[in-house]
Amino acid sequence: MLGIGCGSLLALALVFVAIFAVWFGGLSSSMQVDDEQERQDLEDSLADTTSDSDAFYTLILGRDARPGDDASRSDVIMLARIDPKAGTVSLISIPRDTMVTINGETQKINAAYAFSGAGGAVRCISQFAGVDITHYVSIDFEGLVEVVDMLGGVWVDVPESFSTGTYTFEAGEQLLTGDEALAFARDRYHVSGGDFGRAQAQRILVEAIVRQVLASSPIELPGLISKLASCITTDLSAVQLVELAQQFVGKDLTMYSAICPSYTLYQDGVSYVGTMFDEWRRMMQLTDAGLDPNSETAEIPEAQQADTELGAASNSPAPRDYQGLAENAMTTDDVAAAS
Known part of the structure; x- marks a missing residue:
């Protein structure tokens, strides 16, 4: 039997480290914002x-462009508060038609991305929520x-029974394939609350994916990370x-x-979503404190009560x-009430 010296083992280990470094580096590059100016603004x-x-x-922004959709506007808007120490994640949807002021004009909040890219979306939603945003993730839901x-x-x-296209969903817990999950998360015509119901489904799907990725074995993680990298854009590196x-x-x-507590609103013939300001302020205070929003x-807590933003x-x-x-x-x- 041939022996392998310590020096050879060290060299072999360094080779594997180098390979993984290159692999992670390639994944990180693939997840970056392509345009250099937009990346710097972000x-x-x-x-x-x-x-x-x-x-x-x-x-978290998501774009699910289909024929007739405006691909330059973010179809999904979520603000996530992540607390690794406490093991807590809060997902807060912000309706895409929420009325805001952008560049001095009344617009829907999803136009912030169309006007000024990822950086513009971060600034707009940071001001709307009154918090500093540290990271950015854009998701291709098709991916x-x-x-x-x-x-x-x-x-x-699934909160309620409904049919959409060729898919039929029964209320209750069930295992969804990729195509079924996408159909579940994109429907707003056959569910209670319209676009508000669709936002709920999107949060349910994101939570389900997060839970199952974290439950995956170390052997499965590299492949999952590689696949996730192909459908997200972020400032975060693979590492x-x-x-x-x-x-x-x-x-x-x-x-x-x-x-975000909201209601449908028409102004000058344009459909918007209006914010319930008192309820939104309380929700963000609870979220910032790590409590159930x-x-x-x-x-x-006093710290959140004193934060006027x-x-x-x-x-x-x-x-x-x-x-x-x-x-x-x-x-x-x-x-529909989620269980």
Whole structure:
């Protein structure tokens, strides 16, 4: 039997390290924003990653362009508060038609990306939520089909029974294939609450994928990371994504899901979504404190009460006297109750 010296073993180990470094480097490059100017603007718009707090905010945008859709506008907008130390993730949907002011004009919030790219979206949503955003992720929902199939499907608790296209979903927990998951997450015509219902489905799907990726074996992770890299754009490197996932391994993950309290609104013949400002402020105070954003009984800590920017939506021109308008409109309360 031939022996292998310590020097040879060290050399072999260094070769493998170099191979993985190149592989991770290639993945990281593939996930970057392509346009150099937009990438620099995004970096300038993101908050400093060094903070006294372990928790941080990430903006998640999703584009699911289909024939007739405006591919330059973000179809999915979520604000995620991630706290690896506590093992907690909060996903907050912001309706894409939310009324805001951009460049001095009334616009829908999903236009921020169309006007100024990823950096513009970060600045707009940071002001709307009243928090610093540290990281950015853009998801191609079509690409998630293969990720879901690689996971062997995802378990989803469907809030209500409905049919869309060739797919029929029954209320309750079920295993969805990639194509089924995409159909579930994109329908807004056959579910309660319309676009608000679709936003709920998108959060349910993202949560299901996160849970199953974190439950994957170390052998499966490289392939999953490679596939995820093909359908996301982010400021994070592949190494950072792996390190972030590792911080949640072995912890009892808590995921909260909510949507900015809103109602449908027409102004000058244009359909918008108006913000329920008092409810939004409370939701962001609870979220920032790491509490359930939907709680009606939790007490808000003094630090969040004193932060006047949290949930202030200072860039929204929607009516501040909104109670009467909301009573006669579709609201975020009209979605099917999730179990």
